[in-house]
Each structure stands twice: as structure tokens, then as C-alpha cells.
Amino acid sequence: MTNNTTGDKSSGSTSGDVTQDAPFPKPRPMDFAAPVVIFVFAAVVAYLTTTFEDASPLIVGHAMQPRNFPLFLMAVICVLNVVLIIQTVLRPPKRRDLEPWQTWLSMVVLGLFFILAAYADLFLGIIVSMFALSILWGERRLWVSTLVSVATPAIIFFVFDQVLKVRFPRGILTNLWYGA
Amino acid sequence: MEQAITAFFSVFADPYLLGLICITTIAGVIIGALPGLGATTGAALLLPFTLTMDPVYAITILTTIYCSATFAGAITAILINTPGTPAAAATTFDGFPLAQRGEAGRALGVAVVASTIGGIFSVFALAIAAPLMAQVAYEFRPPEYFALTLFGLSMLASISEGGAIKNLIGGLFGVWLATIGADQVTAVERFMFGNYELYEGLNFIPVMIGLFAMSELLYQSTRVNQIVEQIAMKAVKLPSWADYKRIAGTVARSCGIGTFIGILPAEGATVASMIGYSEAKRWSKNKEEFGKGAIEGVAGAEAANNSATGGAMVPTLVLGIPGSATTAVIIVGLMVHGLRPGPYLFTQQVDKVYAIFGAMLAANIMFLVLGLYGAKIFARVTLVPRQILWPIVFALAIVGAYSLNQAMLDVWLVLIFGVVGFMCRRFGFSVAPIAIGLILGEMVETNLQNSLKIFDGQWWLILTQPLAAVFLILAALGLARPFLSALSDRRRRATTSTLSE
Numbered sequence: 001m002t003n004n005t006t007g008d009k010s011s012g013s014t015s016g017d018v019t020q021d022a023p024f025p026k027p028r029p030m031d032f033a034a035p036v037v038i039f040v041f042a043a044v045v046a047y048l049t050t051t052f053e054d055a056s057p058l059i060v061g062h063a064m065q066p067r068n069f070p071l072f073l074m075a076v077i078c079v080l081n082v083v084l085i086i087q088t089v090l091r092p093p094k095r096r097d098l099e100p101w102q103t104w105l106s107m108v109v110l111g112l113f114f115i116l117a118a119y120a121d122l123f124l125g126i127i128v129s130m131f132a133l134s135i136l137w138g139e140r141r142l143w144v145s146t147l148v149s150v151a152t153p154a155i156i157f158f159v160f161d162q163v164l165k166v167r168f169p170r171g172i173l174t175n176l177w178y179g180a
Numbered sequence: 181m182e183q184a185i186t187a188f189f190s191v192f193a194d195p196y197l198l199g200l201i202c203i204t205t206i207a208g209v210i211i212g213a214l215p216g217l218g219a220t221t222g223a224a225l226l227l228p229f230t231l232t233m234d235p236v237y238a239i240t241i242l243t244t245i246y247c248s249a250t251f252a253g254a255i256t257a258i259l260i261n262t263p264g265t266p267a268a269a270a271t272t273f274d275g276f277p278l279a280q281r282g283e284a285g286r287a288l289g290v291a292v293v294a295s296t297i298g299g300i301f302s303v304f305a306l307a308i309a310a311p312l313m314a315q316v317a318y319e320f321r322p323p324e325y326f327a328l329t330l331f332g333l334s335m336l337a338s339i340s341e342g343g344a345i346k347n348l349i350g351g352l353f354g355v356w357l358a359t360i361g362a363d364q365v366t367a368v369e370r371f372m373f374g375n376y377e378l379y380e381g382l383n384f385i386p387v388m389i390g391l392f393a394m395s396e397l398l399y400q401s402t403r404v405n406q407i408v409e410q411i412a413m414k415a416v417k418l419p420s421w422a423d424y425k426r427i428a429g430t431v432a433r434s435c436g437i438g439t440f441i442g443i444l445p446a447e448g449a450t451v452a453s454m455i456g457y458s459e460a461k462r463w464s465k466n467k468e469e470f471g472k473g474a475i476e477g478v479a480g481a482e483a484a485n486n487s488a489t490g491g492a493m494v495p496t497l498v499l500g501i502p503g504s505a506t507t508a509v510i511i512v513g514l515m516v517h518g519l520r521p522g523p524y525l526f527t528q529q530v531d532k533v534y535a536i537f538g539a540m541l542a543a544n545i546m547f548l549v550l551g552l553y554g555a556k557i558f559a560r561v562t563l564v565p566r567q568i569l570w571p572i573v574f575a576l577a578i579v580g581a582y583s584l585n586q587a588m589l590d591v592w593l594v595l596i597f598g599v600v601g602f603m604c605r606r607f608g609f610s611v612a613p614i615a616i617g618l619i620l621g622e623m624v625e626t627n628l629q630n631s632l633k634i635f636d637g638q639w640w641l642i643l644t645q646p647l648a649a650v651f652l653i654l655a656a657l658g659l660a661r662p663f664l665s666a667l668s669d670r671r672r673r674a675t676t677s678t679l680s681e
Contacts, residue, residue, distance in 0.1 A: 034607040038349065045356065048371060055366035062637030063629040066363035066370055073356050077349055084345045093608060103401040110394075110595050113578075117591060126578055130571035133397075137404045137567035144568070152572050156579050164232055166583040 027092040035088065038081045042074040105136050121171025126153045187531040188307065191538035200237060201539055204244040205546040206554075211245065212252025213558050214569065216400050218265035219249035220612075221392040223509040225573070227385055227516070228580035235517035236532050240539035242513045246506045247299055247489050247543045250449050251551065252558065254291040254482055258284055259559050267449035267485040270457035274470060274477030281473055290419050290475045291482045292551035294431050298483035299544035301435040302442065302490025307537045309443070313498045314523040322630035323642045325499075327651035329624045332445030332501045334658035336613040344662035347613045350604065354617020355624055357382055364626060377589045384512040386581040386593035387618060391611040392505070393577040394598025397570050399605055404566060418552065419475070427479035430460045438484035442491020448504025448612075449485035449492070456484020490540065497521050497533065501620065505612035508619045516584075 049067040109132045116125035130149035139145045160166040161177070168174050191197055211222035222245045230238035253268030258275035271291060278287035320328070336351040337344040360371045361381035372378045419427065434456035441452040460480025461470045470477050492503025493510075500521035502508035514521050525533055550558075581594045601611045628639075635641040643649050 034609070045371075052370060053368050055363070055368050059366050061633055062635075063365070063632045066366050066368040069625050069628070070356055070359050070370065073352050073359075077352050077356075080345050080349050080352070084349070087343070087345060096606075099402050099606070100405065102404050103398060106398055106401040107599065110598065114592070114595060117578075117588070122578075122582070122588075122591070126575050130575055133571045133574060134567045137401065137570065139565070139567040148568055148571060152575050153579075156575055160579060160583055164229070164583060167586060168582070169588060 025092050025095075027088050028095075031088050031092050032085065035081050035085045038077060038084075042078050042081070046071055046074050102136055106133060109133055109136065121173045122169055123153050123157060123173045124171060127173075183530050184307075184311075184534040187534035188538040188541075191535055191542050197237065197240060197539065198542060201240060201244050201542050201546055204241045205248045205543055205550055208245040208248030208543075209252040209255075209547060209550055209554070209558050210561050212249030212265055213255045213561050214564065215256055215260075215263070215562070216396050217569075217573065218253065218267075218392075218506075219246045220388075220506045220509060220615075221396060221573075222249050223506055223513070224385065224388045224392050225576050225580055227509060227513050228583045230513065231516065231584065235514075235519055236535045236539070238517050239510065239513055239519070239532075239536050240543075242510045243489075243493070243536060243540050244543040244546075246510065247486065247540060248547045248550075250485055250489055251292070251295040251299070251482070251547050253485075254295065254478075255288065255555055255559055256562050258287045258291065258478070260562055265449075267453050267488075268481070269450065270453040270481035270485075271478055273457065273481075274472070274474045277471070277473035278475070278478065283473070286419070286423070287473075287475070287478050288555050289552070290423060290427060290478050292548060292555070293419055294427065294434070294479040294483040295486040295551070296544055296548040297431050298435050298438055298485070298487035299489060299547075300541060302439045302487040303537055303541045303544060304490075305439045305487075306490040306493050306540070307534070310494050310498050310533075311526050313494060314526040317498050317523040320499075320523075320647070321645075322627040322634060323645045323648040324651065325623060326627035326631050327642065327645075327648035327655070328445075328499060329501065329620045329627065331651045331655040331658065332495075332620055333617065333624070334655035335445050336616060337659050337662050338451070343608070344659075346609045348659075350609050350611070350613035351617035351620075354614040354619075355621040357387065357614070357618050358621020359625065364622070365629060375589070377587060381622075382593065382618070383585060383590055384618060385509075385516075385584050386590035387597050388509055388512065388615055389577045389581050390594040390597025391601040391615055393573055394594055395601025395605060395611060397574055397577075398598060398602035400566055400570055423475055427476055429463065430476045430480045431483040433459055433463065434480045434483035435487045438487030439491040441484070442488035442503055443494045445495050445499075445501045445503060448506070449488040452488035452491075453481040453485035457481040486544075493540075497525060498523060500623065502616050505615050508612075508615045511619055 049071050052065075052067040055066055109129050112132070113125045113129040116128055127149050130152065131145050134145040134148060135142075157168065157174075157177075161168065170178060191201075207226070208219070208222065211217045212219065223242045226241060226245060230241050233241075249265060250267050253263050253265030254271045254275065257263040257268040257271040258279050261272050261276040263269045263272055275287045275291065278284065333348070333351050333355070336347040358381065360378055362369050362372070362379050369379075437456050437459060438449070438452040441455060442448065457477055457480050460476045461467055461474075464470065464474065464476050466474060466476070488504070492507045495501040495503045496507040496511055497514075498521070500511060502511055511521055519525060519529060519532065577594055578591055581590045582588065584590060601614075604611055604614070631642055632639060643652065
């Protein structure tokens, strides 16, 4: 029986872990971020329902207008949100460390993927994003990152194109296969 | 009946289907063994690959992934103290201590056997219970369906991840997502912002892939610096006769608990395994061993979580109400392949339904063999570095979402719901209620509207329908349960502290 370690490099950060608070901690402003976002979301949805057309009473009959159901949902969400705020005041959530920089940069990579996929090529976006994620998450062997980020999309492309008959959007790379 | 039995056992005479089950079981065990990639994510990622297949083969792939990945979560739970799937969380309590004292093979052997017994029990329970429930469901009209979907939503309050309030908010957010698109009756456009690709509503699959796979990718990025301790093992051992005698009662109890919990809407393998574990502890003569390496603990959790898989398929197939997050994906798979869940499935598609049940039985037998002889190899997959695995998941998620409708909107949905799912998890909201709410959303609204039409707008008359009233009472109890149990816990703690003072 042996012990060994898997994965990564260092034990430096414990990001994402919870740390113990004092026995009776006071809530911090950040603890109310989720309830505030929920209220704003409910308000926006409620406003948007006012822009819906009215359906003919002949069609609706005794049922509800299409705007009423989402409005009802938002009302219930707001009531639950008030309970959530009370819970937060009475029992604040445990404090969490901020996510490591890799998480935020991973989101930036998703944004980069959106730009590349929308304006250049879906598969170019996938290749660049895979490579960036791999490097970002700690892969030090460039050839491994390159191999994985080129070979995987290529295999997936041919499986979907040839076996599942999926037609991908035209772009810089896909045009090489489909023809200009 | 004869047709059902023939279809059930026809699976074992179909070499192509058996081969498919074997390959999918291997894939499922790998998916389940990889921390972060569970049955739900696996099913969502593989769904696009099934589009061109025969419906039975396609659903077999999804259910096999469900069964095998649920079991395989135990491999990492025992060897690296990290549950491969949330359903295996309770397995870590005793599985890892057993591994630490050099009994990893025995713990895995117990897990494999208990999971198989639980899985097989639940398939037979499914094959018997589902048609019986379907007979009752024939009587359901819109008021009953409306009350039933409310009951399903109320059960979100008691699923283990997140708090009751957060789960309910997540569920209602999912229901709201289902209102996007043209209203079914009046064709009034809602939340479409002029985008006619949304006319028929959000596609479920990209939303699921975003919520489960992409949000998990972002979540895994928070753990890139963590070190994992792995216990090596020599071989997986079958439990000894003494072990069998020790776990027999626990496994039998957990089979019943898991199947029952699975049948309840929205409650899945995670809740089942927690209850299976705590009941194993409650009934054990060796309570003090729990948490230090009791094999009853491993058996109780594993038998319960695998028996929940068959249980969860009952409301999924009979009522179209997901029994768990993974079955929410399976419902999407059924609909994509033209099998609309509901009681009529059991009269109009008997051969297909029972072939799926037979395939689930075959999958359970398959992972018994693979688990016993291959667990040592499967354990190696936990060594795949995150920086290689998750970029591959990213590519599969994007291409899989695109391939369904060949629309870039679906790719953007994956990105949007990936970030939404991650933020939800960041603030303590589970993503499973959102997925379940999304599936139930259309049913809730349509049946409420139809009920209002039936009762001329007098909604309270829904309560005069006996079955609907029963479901609404159950919904109220489901909502109240977490708060009542929290209250009783607080009282118990207060009493204990007073006594100790």
C-alpha cells in the first residue's frame, strides 16, 4: 500500500475553500450580493412583462394573460428572497476566499472563444481556447497543450462531420475542408 | 405482458446492444471516476452522439451512463476521498478510512456488490412499479398534473445541495426559463428580444450542458492548485461471507430506501445515499465504527444511490417529471427521439420501454464485472491532469451543443449558462434545481392554464379534485419539511446543551 499524489503543482492557495468564522459572525455586504441580484433580476423581468402584447380575450378565456405567469413567478421569487435575506442576517454564510486568478482568466478565455467563434471560425475558437485553458491551468509542456488542442477538435470535427453528418458553420478553418 | 417480457429479455440476445452497453459502461465508469464529471454531465455531453441512433440504443446509452457513473463515483470516493459524483459523497465517510488502513480493495468490492444489488433491485422495482403508476396516471387531468408538478418543485426544497430557499429560487428560475419563447396558447412572444431562434423556447440540451459541464469547468479552475492524496490498491476483493452477513440487512434496507427516494420527484441518488448511510448507522450494532471504516457505511450508501437510479426513472417515464438531475437530461433524450414520457408510453411503446429496462439490468450486471476486474485500471483515470481533461470537455461541450440544431445560438447558450451556473454555485445555489425547473416549467404553466379554463378561472376548485388535493398537501409538506427538521434540530441541540450544562 503506497501513498502518492496526483495532479498538480503546489498546495499554495486554498481558493474556493471555506474558512471558519467567529461563532456569531455579522453578515458582510457581500453576503447580500445574491439577494440584490435576484431582486434586480425580478424587477427587470417584471418590467419586461409590461412590454408583452395582450392576447385576445377570446383565446385566453378564463386562463391568464401570457404576462401573468412570469409575473407570478417573480413575485414568489421575491418572497423567497426576503426569507433568504432574513436567513443571511440570522446566519451569515461562511466566508469564502476569492477564486484564484485562473478562474477569472478562464472566463476571459470563454469571452475570447465567443469573439473567435462569432467572427473567425468555430474550430479556431475551440483550438485557441483549449490551448489557453491548458496553459492557464498549469500545463508546462507546450507540445502537449498544442497536441491536445489541435488533435481533439480535429477528431471531434471528423466524427461529427463524417459519422453524424453535422455541417459546421463556415470559417477560416472549416473552409479548408468544405472549400471556399 | 408477454410483449413486455420478450422486450425486456431481448436485450440479452442483441449482440450489438450488449456491445454498446459494454462500451458505454466503460465510458460511464470513467466519467463517474473523474471528479467533477458525473452522470448528469456525462449524459448531457453524450446526448448529441446519440442523435442518429435508434431510440432504444440512444436511451440505453444515457441510462447506462446513469447507472455506471453513479456506481463509479465510489472509486474516487474510496481512493482519493473525493466523490466522483455527488451521490458518492456518503461513501467517502467510511470508504476512505477503509482505504487508509489498507482495505481499499475490500471497500471497493463491497461498493461494487452493493451497487449491483441496489441497481438490479431498482430495475425490477421500475419494471413493476412504472406500469402500475401509469395506470393511475391515465386518470390525471390538468389539475392533477399541475398539482403533481408543484409537488415536484416543492421537493427541490429538500434536495441536499444548497439550502431549501436557494433550491426553490433556483427551481423557479428554471421555470421562468421555460417561459422564454412564444406562449403555447396565444403565441405572444415572451423574452425573445426579437430573436426568432427562441420562438419555440430555449433548447434544453445547451442549457444543460452549460449548467453542468461548462459551470463545472469553471468550478474546477478554482481547484487547480489543490493536491489530492491517492491510496493505491492491489486488487478489488469480493466481500467475504462474513462481510456478506454483515451487510445483508443494510443492503436490503438501502435498496428499499433508495428506490423509494428515487421515485420521489427531484430527489435523486445523492439524497438516497445520505439517508441510506444514516439508516445503516442507525440500525448497526457497530455504530462506533462508522466514520472510521465500517463496511456497512459503504454498502448502505452505495446500495441506496444505485437503487435510486431505477426509482428515479419511474416518474421520469410515467409522468415526464424528472426523478433527478440526470433523468432531466434523459427526458430531453426521450423527447429528441420522439418518445414522449407519459402513461401512454406504456401502451404505445411497450417494446421500447421494456427494452430500456432490460438494458438497465444488463448495465448493472456489466459494471459488476467491470468493477471487480477493472476498478484498479479505472482508478488510474483519476491521474489524468485537469489541464488536459477539461479543455477536452470544453471542446465536446461546444461541438455537442452546436450539433443538435446546428445553430450558433446553442453555443452561446452553453457559454451563458456556464457562467450563470458557476455564479450560482459561487453563491451557494445548486444548478440541479434550475435544470429540473426548466423541464417542469412548461408542464406547470400549461396545466395551470388548462385547469383555469376547466374551472372557469376559479383556481381554488383545483383543491376539490381529490388527487390534486393530495399532491398539493404533499407539496406543502415537502416545503415545510426542511424548516421543520431544522427547527427540531435546533431544539434538540438546545436540549442537549442545557443537559450538558
